[in-house]
Amino acid sequence: MTQRRRLFDQLDGPKPFELAMMILSLIAVTIMLFLAFGDLSDQTHKLLFFIDTSICLVFLGHFFYCLFRSKHKLQYLKHHWIDFVASIPAIEPLRAARIFQVLRVLRLIRTSRSLLLPLLKQKKEATFASLLVAIVAILSLSSVLILIVESGVDSANIHTAEQAIWWALVTISTVGYGDYYPVTTVGHIIGGLVIISGVSFFGVVSGYMASVFVAPDEDEIKETQREHREQIKFELQQALARMEANQKQMEQNQQLLLNEVKKLSQQINDKK
Numbered sequence: 001m002t003q004r005r006r007l008f009d010q011l012d013g014p015k016p017f018e019l020a021m022m023i024l025s026l027i028a029v030t031i032m033l034f035l036a037f038g039d040l041s042d043q044t045h046k047l048l049f050f051i052d053t054s055i056c057l058v059f060l061g062h063f064f065y066c067l068f069r070s071k072h073k074l075q076y077l078k079h080h081w082i083d084f085v086a087s088i089p090a091i092e093p094l095r096a097a098r099i100f101q102v103l104r105v106l107r108l109i110r111t112s113r114s115l116l117l118p119l120l121k122q123k124k125e126a127t128f129a130s131l132l133v134a135i136v137a138i139l140s141l142s143s144v145l146i147l148i149v150e151s152g153v154d155s156a157n158i159h160t161a162e163q164a165i166w167w168a169l170v171t172i173s174t175v176g177y178g179d180y181y182p183v184t185t186v187g188h189i190i191g192g193l194v195i196i197s198g199v200s201f202f203g204v205v206s207g208y209m210a211s212v213f214v215a216p217d218e219d220e221i222k223e224t225q226r227e228h229r230e231q232i233k234f235e236l237q238q239a240l241a242r243m244e245a246n247q248k249q250m251e252q253n254q255q256l257l258l259n260e261v262k263k264l265s266q267q268i269n270d271k272k
Contacts, residue, residue: 142172146167146187157181
């Protein structure tokens with residue numbers, strides 16, 4: 001059991017947020033390609049630009065968070081400056097630099113011995129990272145699809161990028177204000193899928209928040225286990241010290257007995 005746990009702890013591989021940033025990087029590069037080469041309407045182009053900017057803000061937040069947590073900040077900047085450059089919003093050609101982020105994570109995946117077990121080891125981080133990717137992917141895909149499907153219909157009321165994003169937000173949250181709604185059959189199907197995704201999403205969020213506040217923190221568990229190991233080690237050292245002292249005392253008593261036996265033998269021989 002101990003050997004298996006050691007092997008589990010030594011498993012390397014990309015962290016959950018590294019995988020999340022890789023997926024978001026692929027989304028950002030795809031959006032960049034559509035913006036650069038796609039035959040898009042003005043509102044669709046505007047919507048994709050909004051989504052691209054939002055993803056860039058996520059990248060910048062992750063970059064500065066990792067920089068703040070890094071013990072060697074200059075070393076981190078030296079190896080990750082390209083991530084900062086590729087996260088600058090409103091400059092579409094820079095998004096192509098996200099390919100380096102994708103390649104770096106793919107190299108980690110290829111060289112790692114296991115991908116699933118490190119994620120299971122960091123359950124909370126993996127859950128939060130997957131929720132981040134899910135919300136970005138659902139909002140992006142649903143808003144783009146609903147705008148494309150509804151924008152050319154006479155009776156539709158979703159015609160702009162802002163309206164599509166607002167509809168996606170209120171639909172995934174299952175609030176449904178009713179100010180904007182799909183009127184086509186395909187739009188209804190998209191809305192139904194977004195509602196189902198939203199219910200599942202917030203169910204996972206509720207479970208995640210419960211695990212954060214109710215379940216014991218992993219750091220506290222590790223600290224408790226470390227203190228327990230130190231206590232057991234101390235008690236073992238004390239027991240070994242007592243055993244050594246008892247052994248020395250027994251050896252001294254044995255020597256005293258041997259000396260007494262020799263004296264008695266000497267006295268008997270002298271009387272003879």
